[in-house]
Structures are given as C-alpha cells and as structure tokens.
Amino acid sequence: MSTAQGARARARTEITAAIKDEARRQLAAEGAAKLSLRAVARELGMVSSALYRYFPSRDDLLTALIIDAYDSLGEAAEAAHAKVAGADCARRFTAVCEAVRCWALAHPHEYALIYGSPVPGYSAPESTVRAASRVGLLLIGIVRDACRGPGLTDLPLTAELRPEAERMVADFAPDLPPEAAVALVAAWAQLFGLVGFELFGQFHRVVEDRETFFRQAADRLARSVGLISP
Numbered sequence: 381m382s383t384a385q386g387a388r389a390r391a392r393t394e395i396t397a398a399i400k401d402e403a404r405r406q407l408a409a410e411g412a413a414k415l416s417l418r419a420v421a422r423e424l425g426m427v428s429s430a431l432y433r434y435f436p437s438r439d440d441l442l443t444a445l446i447i448d449a450y451d452s453l454g455e456a457a458e459a460a461h462a463k464v465a466g467a468d469c470a471r472r473f474t475a476v477c478e479a480v481r482c483w484a485l486a487h488p489h490e491y492a493l494i495y496g497s498p499v500p501g502y503s504a505p506e507s508t509v510r511a512a513s514r515v516g517l518l519l520i521g522i523v524r525d526a527c528r529g530p531g532l533t534d535l536p537l538t539a540e541l542r543p544e545a546e547r548m549v550a551d552f553a554p555d556l557p558p559e560a561a562v563a564l565v566a567a568w569a570q571l572f573g574l575v576g577f578e579l580f581g582q583f584h585r586v587v588e589d590r591e592t593f594f595r596q597a598a599d600r601l602a603r604s605v606g607l608i609s610p
Contacts, residue, residue: 396434398424400448403441408489412499417441439502442493446504447511449490454514456483461518469526470599470607476518477571477598484575491579495572516568520553523560523605532606535559560606567601 402420417438421431435441460479464472484491493499494512504512526532537545537559545558553561574597577583578590587593602609 392434399431399434399441400445403445404489407445407493412442412493412496412502415442442499442502443505443508445490446494446508449487449494450508450511450514452487452490453480453483453494454511454518456480457515457518461522468608468610469522469529470602470609472522472525473519473602473605473607474595474598476515476522477601478595480515480571481575481578481594484579488579491575495576496580516552519564519568520556523564523607524553524555526607527556527560530608532557532560533603533608535563535606537562563605567605570601570604571598 399420402423403415405423406415406419415438417431417435418428420441421428424431435444457476457479460475460482461472464475467475484495523532535557541562542558545562548561548565549556549558553564556564574594578587578594583590599609
C-alpha cells in the first residue's frame with residue numbers, strides 16, 4: 381500500500397469512527413428510532429452526500445452500531461471468562477453472566493439498541509448474527525465442557541418438547557444432550573431478562589441490593605442448566 385493509500389485508509393477509519401460516535405450520542409439522546417443520517421452529518425459539519433459514502437442508509441449505520449455493540453459485549457464476556465478459565469464450569473458460567481450485567485450497566489444505550497424495543501422499519505441482516513452469537517456460543521461451550529467432564533445434573537424434558545429440543549441441538553448446540561439445550565436457551569433468555577429488568581427500571585422499589593440479587597440469580601441459572609458447583 382502506498383503512502384497516499386495508507387493516509388486515505390486512516391482518514392476513512394477516523395471519519396467512520398467519528399460518524400459512529402456521533403450516532404451513539406444521538407442514540408443516547410433520542411433513541412434508535414430517531415437516528416438520522418442528516419442530523420449526524422450536520423453535527424459533524426459534513427454534507428449529507430459525503431456521509432452517504434460511508435453509510436449509504438440509516439439502516440447501514442444502525443447495522444454497524446449493532447455489530448459493534450454485540451462485539452463489545454462479546455469481548456467483555458470472553459475476557460471475564462478467560463480470567464476464570466481454570467475454574468469449575470459453574471463459576472465460568474456465572475462469570476459470563478456477571479460480565480453481561482456489568483457491560484449493560486456501563487453501556488445502557490447500546491444494550492437498549494440490541495436488546496430493547498425493535499427499531500421501527502429496521503430488520504437486522506444476516507451480517508449481525510456472528511457478533512450476536514458470541515455470548516450464547518460461550519455459554520454453550522461451558523455446558524459442553526461440563527458434559528465432557530464432570531457431567532450435568534438430571535434435567536427434565538417432556539416428550540412433547542423433545543422434537544424441538546432435538547432441533548435445537550442440530551441447529552446450534554451439537555454434542556449437547558437435548559435436555560441441556562432446552563435448559564440453556566431458557567437460562568440465556570432469563571439472563572437477558574434479569575439484566576433488562578434492572579437496566580430499564582422494573583426493579584425499582586422491588587430489588588434494592590441488585591448486585592447480590594443478580595449473583596444469586598446467576599448461580600441459580602448455572603444450576604438450571606445442570607452445572608455442579610464443588
């Protein structure tokens with residue numbers, strides 16, 4: 381790459397970052413539904429036509445912000461998991477849960493973008509799936525390690541739900557028993573429900589010591605997927 385090409389690439393990277401930063405400020409102030417490319421361009425002192433060379437539409441900018449948010453959350457969860465990599469599977473599971481909560485509290489508007497109300501008129505493309513899957517795949521890996529090591533506690537599964545459980549295993553959780561796949565999906569949903577309730581105010585005047593409450597809830601989630609604490 382020539383010096384001129386390198387300078388252009390750096391300039392494009394810097395301008396792209398500035399556009400995203402301003403878009404995040406607008407998300408915090410107005411919400412995702414009111415995100416406007418024209419408003420972003422105006423705040424950055426750009427003409428709209430120049431901004432369209434970076435993000436052709438509002439949906440393209442939203443997609444970039446969503447992927448960034450999922451990746452940031454995934455990195456936080458993976459970093460927390462790495463710190464306890466030598467611990468038992470239950471502790472690794474709760475460490476990931478706690479990292480999700482900590483990230484959400486530190487990035488409430490980005491959390492709302494990916495786990496809050498859908499943005500009217502926007503449909504997330506396939507390109508968001510890899511980043512969106514990072515936390516879930518991390519949890520699946522922990523349960524898979526438990527299956528290969530100490531094993532899981534007995535998990536209930538009705539005959540009625542077994543076909544759906546077997547589909548889950550085939551689609552995204554190979555090597556897991558069907559019972560564990562169902563329990564893991566339920567725990568995953570409960571994890572983000574707990575975080576959302578805290579972040580969006582549903583625990584107001586209900587749960588005061590929220591950190592202790594969440595730690596115990598995360599322990600229960602670990603047990604619900606069959607993980608055994610020493």
